Amino acid sequence: MTDLSSPLEFAHGPAWRNRLALAPLTNMQSNADGSLHDDEYRWLVRRAEGGFAMVMTCAAHVSRAGQAFEGQLGVWDDRHLPGLSRLAAGLRAAGAVSSVQLQHGGRRADERLTGLPVVAPWDDPEKGATALTTAQVEQVVQDFVAAAVRAERAGFDGVEIHGAHGYLVAQFLDTRRNHRSDRYGGSADNRSRIVHEIIDGIRAATGPNFQLGLRISPERYGIVLDEARALARDVLADGKLDYLDLSLWDAFKEPYEEAHRGRRLLDVFMDLPRGAARVGVAGKITDAASARRCLEGGADFVLIGKAAIVHHDFARSALRDPDYRAAALPVRRDHLEAESVGPRFLNYLATNWDDFVA
Template sequence: MSILFSPLTIRSVTVRNRLWVSPMCMYSAVDGVVQEWHHTHLAQFASGGAGLVVAEATAVVQEGRISPHDAGLWNDEQRDAWTPIVAALHARGAAAGIQLAHAGRKASTWWPWAEQRGTVPAADGGWRTTAPSAVAFEGFETPVALDAAGIDAVVEGFASAARRAIDAGFDVLEIHGAHGYLLHQFLSPLSNLRDDEYGGSLENRARLLLRVVDAVRAAAGDDVPLFVRISATDHADGGFTPNEAAIVGEWATTHGADLIDVSSGGLVAHQQISVFPGYQVPLADTVRQGGRIPVTAVGLITAAEQAEQVLADGAADAIFAGREWLRDPHFALRAAHELGAEVAWPPQYDRARWR
């Protein structure tokens, strides 16, 4: 029996399989409001058999957007735009998740297909960014170091966005603490030079992340699964390490997180990453701590047997994939056939089922 196509229950939610869609930014929102593009983009993965579809990094405050075209959840208009998308995922049998994010010093940047690079100037809709310390990401403008009131506002932003996400019908919430964005910036000594209770020791550097976990858990209640995405290494000397990631993952679960979504990198431009199929799976295995901490694995997982083997080896509890879903929105239906697993097809597609 395929592990990949066995269900997984987390709190009150049972996900039909363990092949999930990673949050992938579309840079296609208008004033933080998702559009028809997002509806079609996300619903196709549910039709294609995904167990869980996690919507893209969604800013919890306006200044937390990566680009001016990012999705948001800082007002009710944005919440209401998400509601029919969530309903479309549910109608197709998938669980619906959303990633709550603040970009910190990597905010106010041009979207990938813009002609320009770096920080968007105010004249073009950009804004001043914030971070744990006044240390810029290479090629970006220098951010303002958050003071105590600013940190409190970030925590409240995550809590308010979590409440809106639940009201929109999302089943799963994920806190974005990876890829060089604000919470990751606090975790790493390369970007966090503070000398107060939020800097220095690992306990201090993790303080904001854990405050956010507490706040989101309180806002979401006891029934909603809560994930935390982390970058388990900065791929740079003197940065956040896999051993530290394992410790932070354990702390996060004691504060109410249910699963750690293990990725890596994104903090500094000088990172050195060796990329190959499944290159981040060993990081997930480290954070999982022999099964004590539920985790997901990511990183060029593109084939059914590869995904199945990661789970069989005990390196992860579920698989997140990104680019393979973009190449093949019916990745799960294909993977199930290749593994000999029986899964439900949309009746509209049944004539195409391999016999």
């Protein structure tokens, strides 16, 4: 069994000092133009100081039209480089490997924030979204690639493609609604094509020491579990991806689909050949024992979300104490403020999560 404190090496980029990574978390602390705010800098660097091996930003939009929420970090223009460079340097000084999560909101983008029409893989009157043309899909691919190059210029160690949670890339994977007639819709191969093109484009445009990950939701959002497994198999096998990040919501739950009941969702993916790639899992991992159970089940690393908000030093504490457990929710406002959760992040947690802030 691999210990949580064991370093983790990758085909590209630096090794991680342990098996605990900060999950990409919406925190709404960036400036209105997408540039880095001091509160976001403090929130992320504090987690690096708290022992996390890899610290990832929130979902950062790769184009102006892709912004999905207020206070979202931007990586679509060179105006964002000073803040990104400052953040990359701060994370490195604190001992963590750094990553930017690359995202486009698609039908979940907010026209009030972008001033631009909402786009999606299909026409969606309910969301006021119009279908991307083939040329526009190709431009989206290039936007992801350009954002990755910008992150590399800023000094980040890598990027993660956000293909989960019903944002644009995940929308292409939707079996219910993506019935496009071009090469980006219809069959499973066509629906996943954008994922492979973004991976190929980023790997070709960045250096040999740049780390590349992909986050997927293996179920919900119109995604069929067998197709998610097939996509995971393919991206792990092609040698271009450094890690796959499985966002499970609950790392130990059973799948929704009846055909896959009787085992953990985690277990659906653990037997896939990985080559040099690594596999991480996220979802309700709030104590050291649960993190170890993920490694025992076959994961290479775990991503910590809520527990890392509550404790900036969850990683250090879990490595020191095998029985360590994060404080139960809800927690007091003053506790979160002491953990470098800024006012806007705190308001988001209090407004959007019923049980987070006491």
